[in-house]
Amino acid sequence: VVVMFYVQLPFAILPLYAAAEKFDFGLLDAARDLGAGAARAFWEVFIPGVRGGLVAASLMVFISGVGQYVIPQIVGGVDTEMIGNKIAQRVFSDRNLPEASALSSMLLLGVLALMIANSLRRRLMAKEGPGV
Structure with missing residues (x-):
């Protein structure tokens, strides 16, 4: 939200x-x-x-x-179950806040891992220099 x-x-x-x-x-x-x-x-x-x-x-x-x-x-x-809908269902329908928190944390860790990987990729490309 x-x-x-x-x-x-x-x-x-x-x-x-x-x-x-x-x-x-x-x-x-x-x-x-x-x-x-x-x-x-x-x-x-x-x-x-x-x-x-x-x-x-x-x-x-x-x-x-x-x-x-x-x-x-x-x-x-x-x-098809998407994680956003699953989190919303756990919060609003099931009132299962611990599971919703766990799913949110898993989603956050996944996004964080992708951000770190992207940052590392950019650093490696910057070290290789332009035109490569």
């Missing part, structure tokens, strides 16, 4: 940034001049002003998040 947050963060920031860039910040100053506090001006002026960006960001993150769970089931089929 934490990794999914970091992967999908740009999908949320880009539409929010585009909406905030188009927003007239003079409206916030006007609200403050008319007696609204900072929080009230934010919630009643800024948030409605960037509502389109909020909706776009929410939809993009939701669609991407759902896709990360649905695509393995579509590609692998019902009979």
